[in-house]
Amino acid sequence: GEDVEQSLFLSVREGDSSVINCTYTDSSSTYLYWYKQEPGAGLQLLTYIFSNMDMKQDQRLTVLLNKKDKHLSLRIADTQTGDSAIYFCAERSKLIFGTGTRLQVFP
Amino acid sequence: DAGVTQSPTHLIKTRGQHVTLRCSPISGHKSVSWYQQVLGQGPQFIFQYYEKEERGRGNFPDRFSARQFPNYSSELNVNALLLGDSALYLCASSFGTGQNTEAFFGQGTRLTVV
Numbered sequence: 329g330e331d332v333e334q335s336l337f338l339s340v341r342e343g344d345s346s347v348i349n350c351t352y353t354d355s356s357s358t359y360l361y362w363y364k365q366e367p368g369a370g371l372q373l374l375t376y377i378f379s380n381m382d383m384k385q386d387q388r389l390t391v392l393l394n395k396k397d398k399h400l401s402l403r404i405a406d407t408q409t410g411d412s413a414i415y416f417c418a419e420r421s422k423l424i425f426g427t428g429t430r431l432q433v434f435p
Numbered sequence: 436d437a438g439v440t441q442s443p444t445h446l447i448k449t450r451g452q453h454v455t456l457r458c459s460p461i462s463g464h465k466s467v468s469w470y471q472q473v474l475g476q477g478p479q480f481i482f483q484y485y486e487k488e489e490r491g492r493g494n495f496p497d498r499f500s501a502r503q504f505p506n507y508s509s510e511l512n513v514n515a516l517l518l519g520d521s522a523l524y525l526c527a528s529s530f531g532t533g534q535n536t537e538a539f540f541g542q543g544t545r546l547t548v549v
Contacts, residue, residue: 370525370540416477423468423538425477
């Protein structure tokens, strides 16, 4: 069946860039999403990319898509302590989520 | 405008009991989806409803059921609760079911089964 995989943890220093990676298997996905979840909260949509795009930039966020390798990444520039959360990638055809990457930002 | 609202926010039940979770979508949204998020994992799709009809079902046992009402609100029912049903249950609403329609999530209902 369809699957979405992510690395579990990422730790970065405040001010550095963070890169969170995701691989998916469903080639029919036309939209791929990044969600943020803070402790005890629901999911907040951060950004998304359409499958015919290679890159999308939205302020501090850059999404890169390699459709051939089914690889998606989220780059957060100038990472702040408020960015500490769990980040999920999801493919929209069935809204299947990855396991989430816990981003920890230290001063 | 109110976002997606879920009730209750927290719930403690005993094994074998049943539970009903409620979700009110954003005004104008006709699709509601339910997800189970076990601690440390990503959300798992349970059901999607659109215009009161079931449009999708995840890999969950028949103990899980749901319905959508004429006002597009929805209930998720779980019978014969097991300890493993302890999780955060998330509801998402969207205008439609297409891939380009954004899904908005509620804060979730945290169910603890003891």
